Amino acid sequence: MSEAPLLIEDLPAAGGKTIKRVTLNAPKALNSLSLAMARELQPKLVEWDADDAVVAIFIEGAGDRAFCAGGDIVQIYHGMKSLHDEGEGDADYPDNFFEAEYRLDYTLHTLDTPVIGWGNGVAMGGGLGILAGCHFRVVTENARLAMPEITIGLFPDVGGTWFLNRMPGRSGLFLGLTGAHMNAGDALFVGLADRYLPHAAKDDVLSALASAEDWGDPAHTVDRLLRRLAHAQDGAPPASNVRRHLDRINDVTDADTLSELVGAIRSLASHEDKWLAKAAATLDGGCPVTAHLVHEQIRHGAQLSLRDVFLRELAMARQCIRHPDFREGVRALLIDKDGQPDWSFKSVAEVPASTVKAHFAPSWDGDHPLADLTAPPAVASR
Template sequence: MADDNADTLLLEEIPLGDGKRLGRATLNAPKALNSLSLDMIRRLTPQLRDWDADPDVVCILLEGAGEKAFCAGGDIVRIYHGMRAMAGEGDGDADYPDAFFTDEYRLDYTIHCLATPTIAWGDGIVMGGGMGILQGASYRVVTENTRMAMPEIGIGLFPDVGATWFLNRMPGRTGLFLGLTGAQINAGDALFCNLADRFLPAESGDDLIERLAAAADWTEPHRVVDGVLRRLAHESGAQPPHSTVRQHLDTINEATDAATLSEIVAAIRALESRDDKWLTRAAKTLDGGCPTTAALVHEQIRRGAHLSLKQCFMRELKMAAQCIRHPDFAEGIRALLIDKDGKPAWRYQSVAEIPEDYIEAHFEAPWDGEHPLADLPAEQP
């Protein structure tokens, strides 16, 4: 994806009743599954702030172009080349990785704090960076096509973009399980796990905009948006798919109920023997995933249970900056997307081998001076 291509982000305003407007932002890189580039992030963030400050913009809509994805994540290939440049190899931009994560988290936090009703149309693939955008919206819509995941276990990163916040707010220990396994979930799962607010048929996207445009009184924008979404859901009669996570909640809680991470990993791996495709796939993904990521997920969720949203993003930036400077993240991208050999050589072969100070280092700032996100505003009460 070309960073300097302005067409990768489409911005428009749609007239509504009462002289108001809807701000519509479309991630427009369908061939790349609408993955985020730094250019897209840096254009979208100030536009959202401008819309939020404009009293005549009473609703914001975030969506992805094409039929396959809302947003499949970030531009990790360019991040990879940036990491290589940081190590003195290749011709990538050594400043890109740090800048990307800093600005991405700033965008995600901005969405969380928008006062203007914000709808995220989570149709298709919603993974990694796409989850960061969707989870900040006031109205998170999913469809029959929705496929969600935080798949960082496969590339040596960790569930970021605010996952410390939203994984800790899921039923039981499902957040830990999904973080460790990168398991994909559907719209029914998303609703059960508090990762979505409303289920609508994918074909109702145009109808949503038409109904918003037809609303005459925008004195209470949230009431209008909520009412339109509720009526659409009721009139469609559509039901979300069966929730596999709900079905396996007891199994998930049992497998993740152990004193040590090694015991949890062993219990999840044992699920591969179950006659269940979803559990088997989850166990296999963990088995082939990055042990350092597993350790980071475990500590991230444990340490982040009582953090504020701002604190979550600030801590995750420390972790991301350290992953940039440690070997597994680059190795995971290499194996998956560069050489595509599917054989990452992780630094440690099991969670039991990882020294405590190695994980602890991932929670320390690699920079001197003030935290790059220290200026984020406090959350609204």
Template sequence: MTESVLFSELSATNGKKVGVATLNMERKLNSLNSEMVSALTDQLKLWEKDNNVAAVWLQGAGEKAFCAGGDVRTLCETITDVGAKKALPDVQAFFENEYRLDYLIHVYAKPIIVWGHGIIMGGGIGLMSGASHRVVTEASRMAMPEISIGLYPDVGGTWFLNHAPGRTGLFLGLTGANINAADALFVGMADRYIASDSKEALMQSLQEQSWSESEADNQVLVSRVLKSYENLETLPVSNVREHYDLIQAVTDGADLVEIADQFNALDTENKWLNKAAATFRSGSPTTAHLVYQQLLRGKKLSLPQVFQMELVMSLQCALHADFVEGVRALLVDKDGNPKWQFDAIADVPAKWVEQHFQPPWDAPNPLLNLGS
């Protein structure tokens, strides 16, 4: 049986090593499942304690994707087979462990370089967003497309979308818009743009560095190496930067209904904007409310609090119908015709939205110990 994550260690100077983790589900675009989350968590913890490991390199197998997201299809099959309430422990285990892994990456003491080549969506962005050094290439295509499956931008989306300039994070969450390397740099979801044909030379250069016993010094060292390989002359045009003022205008509403009206009135010949607006209009009205509320409620939350809130939201999505229906329409039957619970954003009751922020358990939140 093929290992879902491959681990190796590259010899470096001063007796140090670079740990390499490769998501190895190429046929599924390296989508994250429970086994992969567990393997990555265990190995990152081992490498963090190993004084000989100076840095970690995280990549996806193949050229198509770093990671296309979490394996939501399997989750929804479980919900469909046994019912949402019976499936809840398994669903909780997946999301809880995934968020613990994402948080571990955010607070990791050693440099983590994510080679974000190809498709990076959902859970893939969750892995990437917390890394100390996030690299995109000419082939990078990123998105948080959860509005099309009745979920919402989780894996820390509350955090990184709220940290994007202006209301670009809200726009990306509501539209699931695809962004390129230049967009990722502009909105703060990537740090360096490096051509994919420089990968081998870059990894060789990392092996040849004079690694220190100081984790802080090694962070600086990695930053310098990556900068030396960056060539912004080939950087594509950023759609988000180019249309920033229009994005600000269309998302400037007193409430979500007003914003939706402005999307509906959008008149542009730009294909990227039109596709984004069309995805928003056809997406789950419930998800639109969740995106709006998660960013509003999450503005002043700490990172642990963000993951605690998102765990509640994710389990409630499993208990509500749009998630399973959205996955069915997009990934299972692929008919592209989801039957959402509500036809329009204005039809979604405030009580329905509020249910998604209420814990489905009587016990304390399982992620209360994050950061302690």
């Protein structure tokens, strides 16, 4: 297989039409999104969207283990160290990465051309941002989704403010605070997926797309063929943990203060259900500042437009780059791998309001780096 970060194939369709097949090609890194990938793919999406011959875009990850495990956090870490005069990486890389990543995600959300995301295997963080932006999100029996930023001192970005706020009850707040893993059933229940198909059916989907004859309404054609293939399958997705525990999730996230809320979730650490217990344990070891950021982005982000979500999240991401916890969280999890992050504050109660507020302030002079994002007439909340 080519070592190019993106593999692009033209699949001929009826009437001289074309389907673009895009493969995120970094299987050894579970197809983690790099700056090069984001910068290459985003303008191509814009170009294809303007081409009447392109009727659909299919995005997948190389190999069978992952759609996309997230952003290239290790390279971001070395850039952050250089920004703080502690290393020899590219100090501009972190800012450039988040700007390019968010531009890519926003483009996916706002394309007219239907995009199918083949959500097989791991789709976390930045990978979930790509999948969430697709018009048709397909998950397989191998799907494992999460927004685990609480473990590294970041926050559920890549549009998390948008899609977490649109989940049932307060499940989005719970998932953002705990980084709990979701299976295919969860993804369907919380609105992060539209169809369930076995991974073995991928070639059937591609064949059906290539053989479809009516492309007068591409989105309708894609929807119809995915529905037909999904209904023809015998298997069912795994049971949703979020659905099963939604009442408990709503109970523990119903609190006056973040400290009370966190305490209620932590009380689940001894719960007999392993999924709830693991979620509580992850929050317990997670970054206290991140918990505040999640709480704020959910409470005060529900009414934001999609465009304003990405503008606000870029301000937050750039501040995380400049504060110590993001760097420390990546060090502990992925660099030294000691699993012992030394967070700036030991509990959510110790985090000053001024620290939280600082994470929402712009870190640039002049116009917002994403000020040129074009607001679409409307974006349906999937």
